[in-house]
Amino acid sequence: MDRRKFFGAAMASTAAAGMVAAKDAKAQDAVARAARGMPSPKIRDVSVIECAPQGVRLTVVKVTTDQPGLYGYGCATYTQRADLVKPAVEKYIRPFLIGKPADRIEDTWQMLYNSSYWRNAADLNNAMSGVDQALWDIKGRQAGLPVYQLLGGKAREAIDTYGHASGSEIPEAIDAAKKYIAQGFRHVRIQVGVPGMAGYGSRAGGTRIPALHNAPVFEREGAKRRALALFEAARKELGPEIELLHDAHERYTPSEAVQLCKDLEQYRLFFLEDPLSPEDIMWFPNIRNQTSTPLAMGELFNSPHEWTPLIKDRLIDYMRMHISQMGGLTPARKVAAFGEIFNVRTAFHGPGDVSPIGHMAMTHLNLSITNFGIQEYSEMNDATREIFHGVPEMKNGYLWANDKPGWGMEIDEAAAAKHPFNRTDPMNGGWGEVRLPDGQIVKQ
Ligand code: MG
Numbered sequence: 001m002d003r004r005k006f007f008g009a010a011m012a013s014t015a016a017a018g019m020v021a022a023k024d025a026k027a028q029d030a031v032a033r034a035a036r037g038m039p040s041p042k043i044r045d046v047s048v049i050e051c052a053p054q055g056v057r058l059t060v061v062k063v064t065t066d067q068p069g070l071y072g073y074g075c076a077t078y079t080q081r082a083d084l085v086k087p088a089v090e091k092y093i094r095p096f097l098i099g100k101p102a103d104r105i106e107d108t109w110q111m112l113y114n115s116s117y118w119r120n121a122a123d124l125n126n127a128m129s130g131v132d133q134a135l136w137d138i139k140g141r142q143a144g145l146p147v148y149q150l151l152g153g154k155a156r157e158a159i160d161t162y163g164h165a166s167g168s169e170i171p172e173a174i175d176a177a178k179k180y181i182a183q184g185f186r187h188v189r190i191q192v193g194v195p196g197m198a199g200y201g202s203r204a205g206g207t208r209i210p211a212l213h214n215a216p217v218f219e220r221e222g223a224k225r226r227a228l229a230l231f232e233a234a235r236k237e238l239g240p241e242i243e244l245l246h247d248a249h250e251r252y253t254p255s256e257a258v259q260l261c262k263d264l265e266q267y268r269l270f271f272l273e274d275p276l277s278p279e280d281i282m283w284f285p286n287i288r289n290q291t292s293t294p295l296a297m298g299e300l301f302n303s304p305h306e307w308t309p310l311i312k313d314r315l316i317d318y319m320r321m322h323i324s325q326m327g328g329l330t331p332a333r334k335v336a337a338f339g340e341i342f343n344v345r346t347a348f349h350g351p352g353d354v355s356p357i358g359h360m361a362m363t364h365l366n367l368s369i370t371n372f373g374i375q376e377y378s379e380m381n382d383a384t385r386e387i388f389h390g391v392p393e394m395k396n397g398y399l400w401a402n403d404k405p406g407w408g409m410e411i412d413e414a415a416a417a418k419h420p421f422n423r424t425d426p427m428n429g430g431w432g433e434v435r436l437p438d439g440q441i442v443k444q
Contacts, residue, residue, distance in 0.1 A: 053384040072134035147407060159366045194226045296347050311342050364407065
């Protein structure tokens, strides 16, 4: 090619590319200027949506702004004391927030946390959690981005989960585990009932053992022997590859917890959950120094500061944060980042008493962090999906978020109204007591 023609064509091509780039930059700049010029949304209303599509009482906070169509949702569920959350939102948080900017999430969290003077009340934490997640939803909707993008973007494609396999008898629990494995799950939590006793995470089996009262009975040594028999059978039947988890549900004494962890070593658990109660966390070094069984802890923590001793001394492997209890996404991401420094991984508490909005909030944080460990999975029925649109989707044991702005979810409030709390329940959704054979209360 003629030298002049070659350079002429190249220059023309460069000029054309330059014009396109300039046009793109101009368009991007116009969008950026429009967004920068957008007035800060102000909070117009804070309301509560309550429903129980699976029998479990769910509470969601909706924050509405003064910008048309700009609102957000957050999970505020506290199923055991559900009726306390609505007045906490309506009588204390709503008046405080009306007219305040919806785009100052950290500032709002600190205002709410400090303005009650006494911190870490469970029901106020739920209310704060709902508002906090709703503000993140609003921020995402305003930016036109899913929240995980606001958190830095994806660090993984989808969220690995574990399902709950349980039974009154050991074969029943193992069959339940096989069903999860057949669906592609790589992790399963297994629990079994104890004959004559109130189990945890399973139905009780057989005749009740003699007791000096009429409450459900729990007896530690029998439960421990039963758990070990379950894992012996599970490893024989399920093989070495499946990751197995178990929840001790804070029911053992510190010395029993050490022994249980040591006895379970041969079955190579993915983790043992809540070997001790929150009141006994100073015993964790004792367990840690004597066993290689991985430890998960924290679903009952209210304050983000409760994590500090366990993380800084590397006494646990997994953080069981409950996003509707600890104050929302804002403290959850801080604790997760703190854990990353010490190589402690996340294992968010994900039972049925976290609403689908809360499950999605956990999914977005899980997507964006490096120290993700595992996610507890709860199945959602058709009634739940009729109310909550855009729930995290399950495929082969992995949860997937959608790519819509905010949480990518909407709530059908008319459908929610069709599933009110059960007002005939004598406990009003609360849990009953569990006792030792002599009548002493057992932690749960
Ligand atoms: Mg648990």
